[in-house]
Amino acid sequence: MRIRIFFSGLCNGQFQRIRTLQGSSRSYSNAFSPLELRFEPSYRLPALVVGAHILALAAIFYSDLPKFTLTICTALVALSATHSLKGFIKPGRDDTVVGLSWYPDRKQLALVLLSGAQLQVDELRQKLVIPGVIVLSLVPEGRLLPIWLMLTPDQMSAEEWRRLAIVIKWAPPPQRDASGQG
Known part of the structure; x- marks a missing residue:
């Protein structure tokens, strides 16, 4: 089966055929190729991870939390940063x-x-x-x-x-x- 694609724009007063494609069973039905x-x-991703953890620490420190809660939250953010950066430190x-x-x-x-x-x-x-x-x-x-x-x-x-x-x-x-x- 042949599928013809035509360009309907006017070029020197004539219609021009752009190309003829062969249909096949391996064609992509929704136009997404593999x-x-x-x-x-x-190099951006570690900086993005560090920046997100610094923002989290800033939010914790500027909140009005008791010292014990502040200490626990800071330790959790530090643990999260260590876990997140583990793949970059030891790939x-x-x-x-x-x-x-x-x-x-x-x-x-x-x-x-x-x-x-x-x-x-x-x-x-x-x-x-x-x-x-x-x-x-x-x-x-x-x-x-x-x-x-x-x-x-x-x-x-x-x-x-x-x-x-x-x-x-x-x-x-x-x-x-x-x-x-x-």
Whole structure:
């Protein structure tokens, strides 16, 4: 089957045919092509994490809390910062997410790990796309707790960043069946 695309604009008084495409069974029904990404180490993300923890500490100190509560909250923020920055201080664990493989038409999403293994995602619970940051909450196959993935533009090319933002906003996300079996 041949699909013809015509340009209806006037060019030298004539209609011009731009191209003829061959239809195939491998075409993408909702116009989203597969997305294969490999993440580079980020230099913005640690600064973003540190900045968020400093803002949390400032909010705690400027609140009118008793000293005991202030001490507990400060210790919890310090523990959170240590846990959040652990991957940046000591990188290279085998379960570190280094890429993403997303087939929107099939509603399939997989995380690529440093070991080379792919971890299938059952559900995309939450997503946030703002200029400079993409945050995803993904539930891998066979797990109950989500993996939080924070991405910044310095981890990939500008074209990959744009495509990822579009797919996250508009493509149907992978969802767990009502039975919870995937």
